[in-house]
Amino acid sequence: MKKATIQLDTLACPSCVQKIENAVKSMDGVEKDSVKVLFNASKVKFDFDEERLSVEDTEKAITALGYDVKKSQVRAK
Amino acid sequence: MxxxxxxxxxxxxxxxxxxxxxxxxxxxxxxxxxxxxxxxxIASVIGAAPIAIQAYQALRVKVVSIDVLVTMAVVGAFLIKNYEESAIVTFLFLFGSFLEQRTLNKTRSAIKELTEMAPESALKQMENGEFEEVEVDEVDVGDILLVKTGAKIPVDGTVLSGEGSINEASITGESLPVSKEEGSNVFAGTILDNGTIQIVANRVGEDTTFGKIIELVEEAQDSKSEAERFIDGFSKYYTPAVLLLGIIVWAFSRNLELAITILVLGCPGALVIGVPVSNVAGIGNGARHGVLLKGSEVIKDFSRLDTMVFDKTGTLTVGNPSVAEKEYYGDNIDEALGYLASVERESDHPLAKAVLTEIGETQFSPVENTEVIKGGGVTANVNGHRIAVGNVALMENEGVHISKQARNDIDRFEKGGNSLVLTAVDGELKILMGVRDQIRAGVKEDLKRLKRLGVKNLIMLSGDNQGTVDVVSRELGLTEAHGNMLPEDKSAFVKKLIEKGQIVAFVGDGVNDSPSLALANIGIAMGSGTDVAIETSDVVLMNSDFSRLPHGLGLTKAIARNMKQNIVIAIGVVLFLLASVFFSEWMNMSIGMLVHEGSILVVILNGMRLLRYRLR
Known part of the structure; x- marks a missing residue:
């Protein structure tokens, strides 16, 4: 298990949070209960299984929703 | 595309x-x-494009968002060939979100200032021994780093070599530079004012004290209160419900215009954003003024507080006992002081330290036959004289005569809340010292302010004897004060208050009081950036600054008020819009969108007032 923090461009609407949360939760390898989208800090935090998923995949999914990824960080949990 | x-x-x-x-x-x-x-x-089509794309993306992850409502409304307007409305609605919606983004950035500015203090790069020692600039994420525990004058300390670490003075304001709030030398600990985010040092990294990234503070504040802003969770749950069903309502109205009345107007008017906006906006601006204000509030649940309880319980030592008082009063009797006082210091130098009693600090430079002599009398003091031989240092009981045991004048002084010192240290040389009383823990500067005024803000009971709990506690309590004007309390007695006391239905805050230094801090509705830690304080409490006062407490209380009250105002504005606007669509002639899609976007801006601007909040 690894812990990822993705910094996004400023989020402006609370419904964005729901979109991103649903999108990340639906990805295979993401620990569903760990997904946290911080509206004000514009960050996404979640735990994931690095054998089933890479952060780049998650980044792509978020970008596809229309939110820019500024940088991401992965740490051992 | x-x-x-x-x-x-x-x-x-x-x-x-x-x-x-x-x-x-x-x-x-x-x-x-x-x-x-x-x-x-053309205006409608290009304006609708980004909204429709967002709506499509939302639907793909099974969310009926506000974009979906607006897109359907615009399509509907197109079908009835009302291009004027479709163009104006798309424009207002886009322009509204642009303004929202701009103003939201303002409300977040306080937190942003904080995160921008985070270090970005470091000079790291490479395998060849040279220092190279790297990103701070690339620094690992154990790396050796070079920090030059004017640079930020990149990680928490220990100084290996060199010396300098560091401004630790970002961690402690204290702007006086602190000097550091080999072996000193340094903290990420603080600034090396002068000097050059090499440090070894102990903790990096989010594990550093600064990283933890930022994480705490960031998560606090997005933590949700019960009310907010309710609104969230509500809006999850609200938006689809509006959609359904629009469809039903259309199905029955066949009036497409009315149906799409309902879609626009029903957009949830101010309601969803109102509470988070108050939260973020308020917590940002706190962070700027040295009061870290851990989330919106904390704000709710803190603002409705009726009882505050304080630990005495280190919270209301400075925490280092010192000699407050003294009297000398007879001659050869300098000699007597020297003997006293010589005896106290060998003791580890807390009062001994205060006495030594008071005497300062003096003539020390060898001490023989030291005997510690439990509950009394110490006797010893110095330079052939018999020295007794201790309380009145010890003096009586030693057969020391206490004059009437000395008796008066003793009474006076005791009433003043002092612990007594008497010194007799060869059976003759020479020195009387009163030692006490000084009350922190300004605490009295701060407590008055707390009372004015509506705190009903100010209670002090302490491990000290009841006499000392009473004196401090009288001086500060507290409602209740209890002495002789162990940490578990304190937490039992707090528990009892809570069972009586009071909302209780406990203010302590975070280490030995952690049970009470955890148990109280609000645990307030006087932290100078220590991890325990940050983790066990709900509110952290940076740099142990008591004077920030009234600001914190006033601020949470202001935040709670602000949230209520925003909820009232939001609900009021929705009710007004829905009522006017059924009962008035002039309401249409464009006006609805205008009012809707306007109300969002109003709640954001209202929230922004919290950024400037100051306790009067």
Missing amino acids: QRWILGKKNQITLAGAILIVIGFISSLGFKNEIVAVWALV
């Missing part, structure tokens, strides 16, 4: 505005309906 359109939202908004103006001028000014219609059609 989708990304390109979304990236050009601002330009699209501007183009939409220009086209709408062209449309109206050609229609009203030149009576040229063909140009007018085309201008409005």
